[in-house]
Amino acid sequence: TERTLVLVKPDGVKRGLVGEVISRIERKGLSLAAMDLRTVERSVAEEHYAEHKDKPFFGELVDFITSGPLVAMTVEGPRAISAFRQLAGGTDPVEKATPGTLRGDYALEVQFNLVHGSDSPESAERELKLWFGSL
Ligand code: ATP
Numbered sequence: 001t002e003r004t005l006v007l008v009k010p011d012g013v014k015r016g017l018v019g020e021v022i023s024r025i026e027r028k029g030l031s032l033a034a035m036d037l038r039t040v041e042r043s044v045a046e047e048h049y050a051e052h053k054d055k056p057f058f059g060e061l062v063d064f065i066t067s068g069p070l071v072a073m074t075v076e077g078p079r080a081i082s083a084f085r086q087l088a089g090g091t092d093p094v095e096k097a098t099p100g101t102l103r104g105d106y107a108l109e110v111q112f113n114l115v116h117g118s119d120s121p122e123s124a125e126r127e128l129k130l131w132f133g134s135l
Pocket residue numbers: 057061090091110111112113115116117118119
């Protein structure tokens with residue numbers, strides 16, 4: 001079994017899609033090990049997205065992630081990291097995510113792509129420490 005960090009980003013919370021995200025996670029057979037609604041400091045968002053700090057969209061991304069409450073979850077199950085990435089769909093909700101995925105069904109813009117999921121075991125470990133203090 002594996003653990004991954006899932007975020008329902010502020011756009012998803014504002015649009016009332018938290019239940020839909022949880023429902024798809026549960027229907028897939030994954031389970032929640034922790035969940036918290038919180039508004040984060042810039043320092044947390046900057047650390048979370050540290051790999052993008054030199055990208056032109058970094059400032060906007062941090063503004064967006066700190067713009068309102070988000071839901072952070074620890075999601076658990078066999079191959080949880082890849083399984084959630086499959087549910088989320090590609091980063092670009094129109095060009096990459098296919099219908100049937102969260103982003104493919106509910107998002108239009110790359111920045112407002114509804115959810116985050118860790119992309120590797122190393123990222124999951126780093127992100128779960130940052131968001132929940134432990135794996
Ligand atoms: P996440 O890390 O949130 O799961 P991802 O791994 O699918 O997303 P990354 O390439 O790591 O995608 O980008 C991280 C996040 O940065 C994206 O989810 C998106 O919100 C934002 N982002 C990526 N590219 C752009 C862009 N060109 N313009 C604005 N925001 C972007």
